[in-house]
Amino acid sequence: MIDSNEIIETINMIEKQKLDIRTITMGISLYDCCSDDGNTARRKIYDKICRCAKNLVKVGNDIEAEYGIPIINKRISVTPISSIAESSGEKNYVEYAKTLDSAAKAVGVNFIGGFTALVHKGYTKGDYTLIDSIPEALNVTDRVCSSVNVATTRAGINMDAVAKLGEIIKRTANVSAGKDELACTKLVVFANAPEDNPFMAGAFHGVGEPECVINVGVSGPGTVKAALETAAGANFDTVADIIKKTAFKITRIGQLVALEASKRLNVPFGIVDLSLAPTNAVGDSIAHILEEMGIESCGAPGTTAALALLNDAVKKGGIMASSHVGGLSGAFIPVSEDSGMIEAVERGSLSLEKLEAMTCVCSVGLDMIAIPGDTPAETISAMIADEASIGVINNKTTAVRIIPAIGKKVGDYVEFGGLLGRAPVMAVSNFSSSKFIKRGGRIPAPIHSLKN
Amino acid sequence: MKAVITAVGCDRIGIIAGISKVLAEKNVNIMDITQTIMQEYFTMTMLVDISKASVQFNELKESIEEEGRELKISILIQREEIFKSMHRI
Numbered sequence: 001m002i003d004s005n006e007i008i009e010t011i012n013m014i015e016k017q018k019l020d021i022r023t024i025t026m027g028i029s030l031y032d033c034c035s036d037d038g039n040t041a042r043r044k045i046y047d048k049i050c051r052c053a054k055n056l057v058k059v060g061n062d063i064e065a066e067y068g069i070p071i072i073n074k075r076i077s078v079t080p081i082s083s084i085a086e087s088s089g090e091k092n093y094v095e096y097a098k099t100l101d102s103a104a105k106a107v108g109v110n111f112i113g114g115f116t117a118l119v120h121k122g123y124t125k126g127d128y129t130l131i132d133s134i135p136e137a138l139n140v141t142d143r144v145c146s147s148v149n150v151a152t153t154r155a156g157i158n159m160d161a162v163a164k165l166g167e168i169i170k171r172t173a174n175v176s177a178g179k180d181e182l183a184c185t186k187l188v189v190f191a192n193a194p195e196d197n198p199f200m201a202g203a204f205h206g207v208g209e210p211e212c213v214i215n216v217g218v219s220g221p222g223t224v225k226a227a228l229e230t231a232a233g234a235n236f237d238t239v240a241d242i243i244k245k246t247a248f249k250i251t252r253i254g255q256l257v258a259l260e261a262s263k264r265l266n267v268p269f270g271i272v273d274l275s276l277a278p279t280n281a282v283g284d285s286i287a288h289i290l291e292e293m294g295i296e297s298c299g300a301p302g303t304t305a306a307l308a309l310l311n312d313a314v315k316k317g318g319i320m321a322s323s324h325v326g327g328l329s330g331a332f333i334p335v336s337e338d339s340g341m342i343e344a345v346e347r348g349s350l351s352l353e354k355l356e357a358m359t360c361v362c363s364v365g366l367d368m369i370a371i372p373g374d375t376p377a378e379t380i381s382a383m384i385a386d387e388a389s390i391g392v393i394n395n396k397t398t399a400v401r402i403i404p405a406i407g408k409k410v411g412d413y414v415e416f417g418g419l420l421g422r423a424p425v426m427a428v429s430n431f432s433s434s435k436f437i438k439r440g441g442r443i444p445a446p447i448h449s450l451k452n
Numbered sequence: 453m454k455a456v457i458t459a460v461g462c463d464r465i466g467i468i469a470g471i472s473k474v475l476a477e478k479n480v481n482i483m484d485i486t487q488t489i490m491q492e493y494f495t496m497t498m499l500v501d502i503s504k505a506s507v508q509f510n511e512l513k514e515s516i517e518e519e520g521r522e523l524k525i526s527i528l529i530q531r532e533e534i535f536k537s538m539h540r541i
Contacts, residue, residue: 006539067533
């Protein structure tokens with residue numbers, strides 16, 4: 001009846017190897033909260049979030065206690081606020097951000113995502129207003145996360161939006177300078193943004209989603225590393241197999257927790273996002289997995305191949321384990337949240353250019369990277385354009401979450417604290433992209449977007 | 453509804469007796485036990501039926517953990533689905 005080895009294995013994965021449920025995220029549609037009066041809309045938004053999510057934290061805690069698996073975060077994602085706020089005709093949506101912040105605090109979640117605009121083809125009035133409100137909104141709130149989707153494979157790249165977002169990122173950094181630019185850690189620029197991503201800062205409740213949904217993000221880089229340690233010197237076939245099996249086990253826990261949370265909250269189950277998301281805790285690093293595969297220091301030649309294998313094996317193993325897989329699902333490479341990445345930057349083996357190559361074969365993109373504070377907005381825009389192109393041409397999600405470290409240069413650090421870690425300021429090319437970005441317009445969708 | 457109790461620590465007299473007493477008090481039936489002692493290290497896993505337990509899960513968990521503190525061993529109690537879901541296709 002009992003297989004003690006399996007039981008000990010599960011317990012070790014949790015206790016020693018840092019297996020956890022990284023987040024249970026409740027997606028909530030706010031379409032029924034639109035109003036031509038801003039105060040009415042905000043009251044409806046607050047009430048709906050509090051009503052839908054009132055038991056979210058308690059259920060998360062109960063499941064954690066009963067199954068013995070840590071559930072690190074409980075979060076909420078909402079319909080892109082640019083759509084919800086537009087009817088109110090207001091000139092600034094900071095009050096909406098404050099409403100989201102209060103609602104998040106009332107129900108006890110640590111982040112609420114969805115201060116979002118989807119502008120891959122162009123702006124509506126609401127989109128324009130929201131994007132302009134982002135710097136202040138993120139500075140005056142604690143728990144609100146924001147995202148802007150500037151490109152899709154079907155639509156191409158909105159280079160006007162790309163130009164704008166470079167400026168917005170700089171403004172956001174400046175407005176929160178002295179608070180270690182924390183505001184920039186809550187802003188993501190996407191290409192091909194998923195509608196059901198449970199991770200912050202890019203989570204929003206997409207247009208095609210139902211009234212309310214439960215999405216779960218698992219994680220467990222430590223378990224993958226531990227599994228690989230048992231196979232030192234083994235060939236790549238074996239390595240891929242070990243990662244697949246570990247990913248299966250991790251995802252099964254996510255599926256169990258998602259179904260249980262869905263049942264107890266009486267909310268439909270959406271997806272399990274099988275992402276390997278590192279934290280800066282010891283033993284929870286993606287870079288260390290790549291180094292375990294035989295790369296001396298993350299960023300050295302072979303890193304992209306190792307990451308490609310890891311990302312693919314995680315997906316293959318996880319797909320079998322869940323009835324619905326979605327979100328970002330892959331390996332994350334957020335520099336400041338991965339102690340191994342930070343060490344690699346410090347050693348000089350990991351550069352921005354190598355990170356860009358790595359984004360071609362994994363989830364997210366240029367994530368949680370601090371750059372010199374005097375980096376021009378056009379250069380930031382050009383970095384966004386590069387990442388968007390990778391996403392658009394390869395039909396995958398890519399994103400940029402970079403933090404201009406005001407007053408700091410290469411060699412300095414930005415300290416975010418907690419899960420967000422600390423970021424060494426990385427070098428950015430000194431050559432100008434200004435004339436390129438000033439052109440504006442749209443980069444057309446690639447030929448392979450015509451799939452019909 | 454079944455749960456798995458795992459106890460790990462230094463071997464001493466009364467571990468299984470101590471845990472069984474708590475379970476009996478709370479109307480929890482023991483369905484299976486495996487246990488090994490390696491040198492002085494004691495590891496036990498127990499499959500129990502909590503469907504007729506006289507207390508809620510949280511209270512059962514606290515009682516078991518309290519017993520663990522008295523016996524100076526680490527005891528976990530978890531619903532069995534977490535193990536079944538991970539190790540069975």
